[in-house]
Amino acid sequence: MTHNISEYKDVWVFIEHDSGKIEHVSLELLTKGRQLAKDIGCKICAFTVGDNVEIFSERLAEYGAEKFYFIESPVLKEYRTEPYRDSLLYLIEKYKPEIILIGATTLGRDIAAPLATKLDTGLTADTTALDIDFESDAKNLLMTRPTFGGNLMAVIYCPDNRPQMSTVRPGVFQATKNPINNIEKIREEFELLEDKIPKKILEKVKSDSDKVNLSFYDVIVAGGRGIGKKENIKLLEDLARTLGGTWAVSRKVVQMGWAPYSRQVGQTGQTVHPKIYIAAGISGAIQHLAGMKSSEIIIAINKDPQAPIFDIATYGIVGDAIEILPRLTQFFGNK
Ligand code: FAD
Helix, strand or coil, X not given: CCCCHHHCCCEEEECCEECCEECHHHHHHHHHHHHHHHHHCCCEEEEEEECCCHHHHHHHHHCCCCEEEXXXXXXXXXCCHHHHHHHHHHHHXXXXXXXXXXXXXXXXXXXHHHHHHHHCCCEEEXXXXXXXXXXXXXXXXXXXXXXXXXXXXEEECCCCCCCEEEEECCCCCCCCCCCCCCCEEEEECCCCCHHHCCCCCCCCCCCCCCCCCHHHCCEEEEECHHHXXXXXXXXXXXXXXXXXXXXXXXXXXXXXXXXXXXXXECCXXXXXXXXXXXXXCCCCCHHHHHHHCCCCEEEEEECCCCXXXXXXXXXXXXXXXXXXXXXXXXXXXXX
């Protein structure tokens, strides 16, 4: 079924939150959504549901949201697919946004698909770039994502149906403030009955895994299989600490069991764009580059002068990472 697309307007960003805090990706999407809204000449709006979400309006205004649509209910205190889906659907069907952006987090991926199905529209998952097609009359949204194992980038658009929906990888866009004075708050009522919800939350247990958001750091010292063994992760840690940054790894290192997945950069790991990215013993496979190639300065250390990482590096050091990393730590430690 095709929709009457002229009925749809505005860019909506789903505000994901946990324990009273907005997830950073939602602020990144508000920033990007602001630019898209400007491009197509409409408003940038935030929307969410929860038990106590009106409190977010001040922070959303700091990031330029012109309107904030929300529903509050005690039933929405903890995330569960069904009540979230039904209440979000109510807002979307009532106000008909043209574009919906959702962070490609665990929660975002879980909620986006049932929403798209119910709305009878398309969903592009795990997008890494968003642009407007100025050539098309409808100014369609062009959503880019890696495909065929990251060897190709696919540009996807949704010409006949609305809303145009995308989940977007955390860390792809930067969050920048653009305060506005009067955010318009639109509270809606939607009846939810606890008895009708099939899932019950019995207990919430925090995972004790090493969860780190690499995109918060200006300096990342990353190691690949070339670091040789698990014990050499310490060389990355030492240099990262000296430079005031953090450490990361390639997927090979995770597969070898030398580091947890939470430290992986790349297509199936995190996307980062620090000021300085040091890649030590990393060959530069396209799937790794997908997560770090927009770093401002890339310093590659590799003993193979033909390694593909040198093609995108700002500075290259041909040599043994195991010798060079401690020397850099010592050099900068003495500064
Ligand atoms: P290698 O490719 O083995 O390279 C090791 C490098 O270290 C070589 O260049 C070598 O010359 C150098 N070296 C060796 N010894 C030393 C030394 N002593 N000093 C200096 N240099 C040395 N990869 C990711 O990283 N992130 C992802 O998210 C990701 N997702 C993927 C998704 C899919 C669907 C697929 C198919 C693959 C994915 N990969 C990902 C894997 C990717 O294709 C590569 O296999 C991986 O990035 C290679 O890791 P590496 O550079 O550490 O190891």
